[in-house]
Amino acid sequence: MKLIPTIGIEMHCEMKSFTKVFSPARNTYSKHANNHVSEIDIALPGILPSLNKECIRKSILMASILHCKLPQYIYFDRKNYYYPDLPKGYQITQSHEPIGVNGYIDVPYNDGVLRVDIHDIHLEEDTAKIEHLDTESLINYNRAGVPLLELVTDPVFHSKEEVIAFLEYIRSIYQYTDISEADIRKGQIRCDVNISVGEEGGPFGTRVEIKGVDSFSNIQKVIDIEVKRQMDLINDGKSSSIEQETRRFDEANNRTIRMRGKVDAIDYKYFVEPNIPKIKLDEELVKEITSNIVELPLSRMTRYKDLGINDDVVKVLVRDRKISDYYDEVLKCSVDPIVLSNYVATNIMGYLSKKNIGIQEFKIEPKDLGLLLNKLQKKEISSKQAKEIFEATLNGDTTILKELDNTATQNSNTEELDGIVSNIIKNSPKQVEDYKNGRTNLFNYFVGQVMKETKGSANPEIVKDIISKYLN
Amino acid sequence: MESVIRILKNANKEQLLKKTLEKVHDNQELCNSFVTIMDNAKLNPESDSVLSNIPYVLKDNYSTKGILTTGSSNTLKDYIPPFSSTVYEKLSLAGAIMVAKSVMDEFGMGGTGLTGHTGIVRNPWDTSLIAGGSSAGSAASVAAGVVPFAIGSDTGDSVRKPAAHCGIVGYKPTYGMISRWGLLPFASSLDHVGVFARTVSDVAIVVDVLKGKDEKDMTTWDSSNINLEAHLNDSVNGKKLFYFKELCDISFYENPSDDLKKVIEEFNNTINVIKRIGIDVVEESFPKELLDAIPSVYTCISCAEATSNMSNLTGIIFGPRETGNINEMIINHRTLNFSSLIKRRFIIGSYVLQRENQEKYFVNALRVRNRIVRLMKEKFNNYDGLILPCSASHAPKIHGTTDVIRQDLATLENHMAIGNFGGFPSITIPNGMIDGLPIGVNITGNIYDDENVLAIASHIADSMPYEGQIAGDNK
Numbered sequence: 001m002k003l004i005p006t007i008g009i010e011m012h013c014e015m016k017s018f019t020k021v022f023s024p025a026r027n028t029y030s031k032h033a034n035n036h037v038s039e040i041d042i043a044l045p046g047i048l049p050s051l052n053k054e055c056i057r058k059s060i061l062m063a064s065i066l067h068c069k070l071p072q073y074i075y076f077d078r079k080n081y082y083y084p085d086l087p088k089g090y091q092i093t094q095s096h097e098p099i100g101v102n103g104y105i106d107v108p109y110n111d112g113v114l115r116v117d118i119h120d121i122h123l124e125e126d127t128a129k130i131e132h133l134d135t136e137s138l139i140n141y142n143r144a145g146v147p148l149l150e151l152v153t154d155p156v157f158h159s160k161e162e163v164i165a166f167l168e169y170i171r172s173i174y175q176y177t178d179i180s181e182a183d184i185r186k187g188q189i190r191c192d193v194n195i196s197v198g199e200e201g202g203p204f205g206t207r208v209e210i211k212g213v214d215s216f217s218n219i220q221k222v223i224d225i226e227v228k229r230q231m232d233l234i235n236d237g238k239s240s241s242i243e244q245e246t247r248r249f250d251e252a253n254n255r256t257i258r259m260r261g262k263v264d265a266i267d268y269k270y271f272v273e274p275n276i277p278k279i280k281l282d283e284e285l286v287k288e289i290t291s292n293i294v295e296l297p298l299s300r301m302t303r304y305k306d307l308g309i310n311d312d313v314v315k316v317l318v319r320d321r322k323i324s325d326y327y328d329e330v331l332k333c334s335v336d337p338i339v340l341s342n343y344v345a346t347n348i349m350g351y352l353s354k355k356n357i358g359i360q361e362f363k364i365e366p367k368d369l370g371l372l373l374n375k376l377q378k379k380e381i382s383s384k385q386a387k388e389i390f391e392a393t394l395n396g397d398t399t400i401l402k403e404l405d406n407t408a409t410q411n412s413n414t415e416e417l418d419g420i421v422s423n424i425i426k427n428s429p430k431q432v433e434d435y436k437n438g439r440t441n442l443f444n445y446f447v448g449q450v451m452k453e454t455k456g457s458a459n460p461e462i463v464k465d466i467i468s469k470y471l472n
Numbered sequence: 473m474e475s476v477i478r479i480l481k482n483a484n485k486e487q488l489l490k491k492t493l494e495k496v497h498d499n500q501e502l503c504n505s506f507v508t509i510m511d512n513a514k515l516n517p518e519s520d521s522v523l524s525n526i527p528y529v530l531k532d533n534y535s536t537k538g539i540l541t542t543g544s545s546n547t548l549k550d551y552i553p554p555f556s557s558t559v560y561e562k563l564s565l566a567g568a569i570m571v572a573k574s575v576m577d578e579f580g581m582g583g584t585g586l587t588g589h590t591g592i593v594r595n596p597w598d599t600s601l602i603a604g605g606s607s608a609g610s611a612a613s614v615a616a617g618v619v620p621f622a623i624g625s626d627t628g629d630s631v632r633k634p635a636a637h638c639g640i641v642g643y644k645p646t647y648g649m650i651s652r653w654g655l656l657p658f659a660s661s662l663d664h665v666g667v668f669a670r671t672v673s674d675v676a677i678v679v680d681v682l683k684g685k686d687e688k689d690m691t692t693w694d695s696s697n698i699n700l701e702a703h704l705n706d707s708v709n710g711k712k713l714f715y716f717k718e719l720c721d722i723s724f725y726e727n728p729s730d731d732l733k734k735v736i737e738e739f740n741n742t743i744n745v746i747k748r749i750g751i752d753v754v755e756e757s758f759p760k761e762l763l764d765a766i767p768s769v770y771t772c773i774s775c776a777e778a779t780s781n782m783s784n785l786t787g788i789i790f791g792p793r794e795t796g797n798i799n800e801m802i803i804n805h806r807t808l809n810f811s812s813l814i815k816r817r818f819i820i821g822s823y824v825l826q827r828e829n830q831e832k833y834f835v836n837a838l839r840v841r842n843r844i845v846r847l848m849k850e851k852f853n854n855y856d857g858l859i860l861p862c863s864a865s866h867a868p869k870i871h872g873t874t875d876v877i878r879q880d881l882a883t884l885e886n887h888m889a890i891g892n893f894g895g896f897p898s899i900t901i902p903n904g905m906i907d908g909l910p911i912g913v914n915i916t917g918n919i920y921d922d923e924n925v926l927a928i929a930s931h932i933a934d935s936m937p938y939e940g941q942i943a944g945d946n947k
Contacts (some may be wrong), residue, residue, distance in 0.1 A: 043784035044655040045548065047556060048536045048689050080780050085799050089783020137798075139788075142694050157724070269825035271834065274661035274777060276690055 002071025002200045003234060005227040008155035010146050010192040011170060013059055013180050014126060021125050021466035022049035022092060027187055035138040041144040048275045053359045055147040056177045057289055059123045062149060063100025064290045065173060068117045071097045076273040080367050081266055085127040094125035095270045107169040109162065110327055116166050117154040124148050129215065143177050155194065155204065160223040166218055172297050173406065176321040190214050193222055197230040203315055205230065206242045210256055214251050226256050242253055259417060273360035300324050307337040322359045327367055336377055362392050368401055375404060381419065403456060412459040423464045424449045435471055473939045475673035476524055476620040485515055485525035486715060489569060492527040495618040495808040496572050503594040504574040505609035507532045508540050516567040522677055524567035529613045529622035532573040535654035536560050543579045543656045544588030557654025558686050559623060559665055566681050571619060575607025578811050580627055580658040581778060582606050587813055588864030592870060593636060596943035598910055601867040602910035611638040613839030614668040617942035621669040621678050627658045628770055629888035631666030632900040632914055636862035639902045639910025639941050641911040642668050643675040646919045647895025648693045659777035662698035662892040670940050672901065672930040676712045703923040704930040709750035711856045711928055716758045719860055719884050726880060735911060738904030739861045742913055745935045752929065753859065756851065763883045765840050772824045772837035779821030845894040852918035857925055859915050861886055862900050866909035888914055895923040899929045902938035
């Protein structure tokens with residue numbers, strides 16, 4: 001028999017929004033503790049939730065991207081439990097009617113596509129953050145009430161590679177759509193991993209949940225460790241000792257540890273949140289929200305591949321929406337897509353990483369790069385010149401670029417250029433002689449003189465032809 | 473009857489405030505109505521507002537920035553909120569002067585006024601009697617003529633029942649007409665802001681000031697086209713009320729007490745008065761099993777919501793912090809500081825929400841609630857309102873009173889919860905005396921029909937000699 005793992009993921013991602021999901025406190029990263037806290041976030045007596053419309057819009061957007069069925073009415077539930085990071089003693093979440101159910105998403109995987117079935121996606125509030133010190137614990141309520149999207153997949157994955165491909169793709173969608181920064185370093189993504197091992201083609205094995213894994217690399221570790229633990233037990237004939245339970249990742253010792261079993265599962269006593277009236281989902285609103293969905297990375301990848309761009313470069317282009325947007329902007333200037341892709345993937349990305357900046361701080365406008373590459377393509381400037389202009393512009397000297405723009409109408413009049421060249425040759429007897437004596441690099445001197453005379457407007461290829469004619 | 477507030481508009485406000493504070497202290501001695509007395513209350517610059525420098529009493533479950541707000545509970549005995557309820561803000565903005573915060577049953581969970589952490593509240597008509605609850609101190613202070621109006625809150629009948637026991641007017645408007653922001657919650661889907669006064673005009677005036685959409689309470693709605701006071705004198709000729717035969721026919725009760733007989737007799741007298749002013753009153757039937765279910769439906773829903781609403785009371789962020797590890801801190805805080813009555817309700821609430829019980833108790837209670845509300849709305853297609861006695865007797869004795877009610881009287885004592893189930897506008901007015909003690913009658917109409925309900929109540933009150941009465945005035 002062949003044993004295979006089956007994995008389902010619950011991905012929690014903090015949403016980007018101006019204020020928190022049920023309070024007017026700012027939803028923003030802060031290095032100080034407890035400075036973005038309203039009376040709602042610390043559950044003072046008498047507070048009521050005020051639902052943030054921006055969060056609803058973004059939830060609808062994500063549910064639509066995931067091809068989910070949207071509910072007729074939006075409402076919320078209370079999940080009741082006591083913990084010091086939960087000031088109200090209940091979390092407002094969506095248990096009865098998630099914002100989206102029964103969806104799917106196609107994820108780029110290897111060279112093809114992996115279809116992942118989505119059980120549901122729902123909107124809820126985050127808890128406060130507790131820091132445990134030696135003798136005391138500190139609570140930071142800045143995170144209390146931050147909007148969270150919880151995305152639950154069906155048990156559809158069979159390897160960690162599939163899981164990571166899915167998570168990375170969802171993260172890029174969150175970033176593309178501006179629903180979330182999805183920044184793992186800021187702790188904005190946390191996952192619960194459900195793992196079972198069973199015979200291929202047979203029923204699922206017993207499901208074990210590993211809670212609160214906070215990075216993609218740890219998710220891979222958790223999958224390796226837990227799959228091995230379960231397989232070892234099965235292979236030892238101890239499959240009955242795999243219990244439906246909740247475990248956590250013990251990073252220091254590279255193992256998972258039991259938290260609680262099925263019998264002591266918490267009864268959250270869910271019931272409908274009475275302070276938020278049911279909101280009828282307006283079809284017009286859904287239309288308006290979904291009509292503006294930005295082109296997603298998978299679609300862009302397909303489009304780029306169709307342009308003949310190689311796979312590795314495609315990946316670089318779509319990793320960050322802003323890079324891809326920049327690429328698409330320059331492409332509008334009818335430049336060669338492959339030349340452009342290489343230029344973006346090597347020259348620009350190299351520069352950005354060297355300077356450790358983002359494309360939004362990059363000083364060359366898409367239309368200017370388009371101009372530059374057009375000149376290069378038509379051989380109106382050499383690649384060396386292009387590089388010089390590129391660097392000069394980035395160093396703050398935009399004059400050359402502007403001149404380049406001014407000389408958009410290029411002088412290709414052979415007769416006129418012939419006259420100019422013959423004059424220069426006539427007035428430079430010494431250089432002509434040196435050239436004929438073997439200093440062939442003086443050729444560029446003549447080209448330069450012509451360019452100077454024509455203020456850069458001369459077609460360099462024609463000029464070169466004419467100079468060759470005179471000198472040889 | 474002419475509004476007391478309107479009459480006071482031209483009074484010497486300085487004297488009024490001074491005299492009111494004296495009465496507050498007298499009433500505190502007599503009835504123990506207050507948790508906090510605002511001895512340093514100051515006059516506001518006189519304005520055009522109808523409530524300018526009118527003194528009032530606020531129930532101690534409304535958050536008042538910088539002023540003690542206890543909910544009459546030991547869990548909040550030193551709690552000073554950093555923000556104000558919308559009700560308090562609106563009254564302050566209108567220039568009204570809060571002279572005291574009143575005792576209530578702990579967090580509004582009770583109907584006696586005997587469970588507040590500062591002691592029992594007495595009825596100013598007879599201090600051996602309860603004032604009723606949970607808004608006990610607010611009712612007692614208005615009945616004693618201390619203030620022209622007081623704010624209460626009403627989850628089952630916590631304004632309308634004590635109003636009846638104290639011989640005054642108690643009104644809770646349609647759910648969502650007044651913001652609950654800053655009101656310490658009992659059961660959010662049933663909680664209403666309510667107002668006590670001695671005349672219907674006065675409750676209309678105060679609710680006109682308090683009502684309005686509030687972005688801090690998503691259940692509020694725009695009522696800017698409603699003006700209660702302006703419609704009080706609208707003709708009520710041809711209006712139709714109904715009552716439940718099952719509750720008002722003495723033959724439905726086995727061994728009725730003398731008190732109950734008198735209540736029914738007074739009720740019938742009131743019906744005759746109402747008919748004489750051109751309002752039709754019709755006997756109707758309502759499914760007995762639904763009426764009988766009211767107390768248990770109310771218990772299931774209110775306790776379930778309460779146990780969740782009060783989960784923030786752990787002593788971690790506010791309230792007395794107890795010792796031990798984190799679980800012990802929470803457990804000790806709740807064990808030491810809640811009264812046994814509250815703990816009993818938390819256990820009921822938790823029980824009916826448990827996974828294995830939820831369908832049987834909580835969800836079924838929601839279904840019955842919906843059935844009752846649907847049926848009531850059908851009745852309101854044909855009627856302007858439901859009229860019923862508020863209680864089976866006048867205010868009961870303090871000694872021997874519990875929240876346990878005789879089974880055969882349970883529905884008569886609890887029917888006003890229908891007004892909370894449906895969010896219906898509902899008003900109690902005094903309609904008689906039994907052995908020199910006041911009783912009341914309740915009128916409940918359809919949601920958003922507050923103007924109509926108040927006009928009817930106003931006309932009825934005008935036709936009887938009880939509106940405006942002050943406890944002790946006849947002695």
